[in-house]
Amino acid sequence: MSGVVGLVGRLAKQASALACSREHEREADRIGIQLMGRSGHDPREAAKARGNPLDELKANPDSDPTRNSVLFATHPRSDERRTSLETLTAGSTGETFEAEYKAQLAPFRFDLLDDELKRGRFNETLALLDRLVAREPGSAELLHFRGEARRQRANPGDAELALADLEAAPRTGQAPAVSHRSLGHLHKSMNQPGAAGDAWRVYLERAPQAPDAALIRQSLEELKP
Amino acid sequence: MNRRLALALVALVTGLIAGCAQLSHVATGEVTLRDRMVVKVDKAWNQFERGLGDNTLTWTQDGISVDALRFYVGIKDGELIAPTPPEPKGQRPLAFKKQMQTSDVVALFEGLYSRGGSTFTLDRLAPETFVGQPGFRFEFSSIRKTDDVRLRGIGWGALRNGELFPITYTAPRLAFYPQHLASATAIAASARLRQ
Numbered sequence: 001m002s003g004v005v006g007l008v009g010r011l012a013k014q015a016s017a018l019a020c021s022r023e024h025e026r027e028a029d030r031i032g033i034q035l036m037g038r039s040g041h042d043p044r045e046a047a048k049a050r051g052n053p054l055d056e057l058k059a060n061p062d063s064d065p066t067r068n069s070v071l072f073a074t075h076p077r078s079d080e081r082r083t084s085l086e087t088l089t090a091g092s093t094g095e096t097f098e099a100e101y102k103a104q105l106a107p108f109r110f111d112l113l114d115d116e117l118k119r120g121r122f123n124e125t126l127a128l129l130d131r132l133v134a135r136e137p138g139s140a141e142l143l144h145f146r147g148e149a150r151r152q153r154a155n156p157g158d159a160e161l162a163l164a165d166l167e168a169a170p171r172t173g174q175a176p177a178v179s180h181r182s183l184g185h186l187h188k189s190m191n192q193p194g195a196a197g198d199a200w201r202v203y204l205e206r207a208p209q210a211p212d213a214a215l216i217r218q219s220l221e222e223l224k225p
Numbered sequence: 226m227n228r229r230l231a232l233a234l235v236a237l238v239t240g241l242i243a244g245c246a247q248l249s250h251v252a253t254g255e256v257t258l259r260d261r262m263v264v265k266v267d268k269a270w271n272q273f274e275r276g277l278g279d280n281t282l283t284w285t286q287d288g289i290s291v292d293a294l295r296f297y298v299g300i301k302d303g304e305l306i307a308p309t310p311p312e313p314k315g316q317r318p319l320a321f322k323k324q325m326q327t328s329d330v331v332a333l334f335e336g337l338y339s340r341g342g343s344t345f346t347l348d349r350l351a352p353e354t355f356v357g358q359p360g361f362r363f364e365f366s367s368i369r370k371t372d373d374v375r376l377r378g379i380g381w382g383a384l385r386n387g388e389l390f391p392i393t394y395t396a397p398r399l400a401f402y403p404q405h406l407a408s409a410t411a412i413a414a415s416a417r418l419r420q
Contacts, residue, residue, distance in 0.1 A: 120340075189326065
């Protein structure tokens, strides 16, 4: 029992330290904005970097980010902080270096989005992807993940929206092979065996050694009358 | 805050003690699981009536946090394969639906093993007869977030009359996984359902 009391004490001490850190974070914001400006970066991006994940968390019904996220619970109130950052950076200018950032991120983005999908928090993921697709509407990769997120969430109306994205992705000529697999699964669930078979065949042509190739081949066999 | 933490810790300790109290020995021979599934056991295992944090019948050789052979006996339409954590909100409940395709069922286990930031890589998914039904086998790798241990896993599953019957086996990929894989595979191959 004394071990439990000791553990509770240590956790309480840690919680107290985290509360103190909120003041430190405000100070860090001010210093960070100054450093961004001096290095030529646009300080206004700081408010976006704060606001975007906040908007994702708010996409969940009844979600309170200050209670549900370690990040936001240990920092100043989120909306207040975003407003404070916007005030501090109003009228600033600078470079976003967006093209350089995208180029550096490109080799890892598919895996990062795949991990994002595996979190199983589709409302948050869709808030993220809606924002990314708005900035990059022709990206097959983003269309695939948004379609797959909607397919897996399966709320009313999601199937039709997923279908639109998963059909749009191949039209770019850049769709990942798994996008055809997702399209096949979606058609199957919508009782469209012919279209499901077409999509799965493309998947197997493009990824004959895929880990699930044997199962997809059997699924194709099962579609035969 | 302190009170909530203390209550959570008490609940955790109580749960662990309760779980440990239900540890029993599984002798070799034929074993009936939850009155529904029958398997043949070639070497002795240790059985927990409930796994850590869920209601899944779990066997182990070296400890439940090391290797785990888990039996999901007759998951019904809408039933969860694991409880949904209360916070943060927005996490998909891992609920089985009888109209699910095999890939959706495997995605449930992917969701389970990915929880908390662990990785999940599907290494193989293929059709395989299980409990006398057309079923599937999947193999995967995972890096457990809590301790960075690299795990390997294998699972078998099939649907019968709208109910799902999977067995999964996971263990650290070095030493533990290969040590008990043959026994786990033999148990899965022997599994049958009572009428």
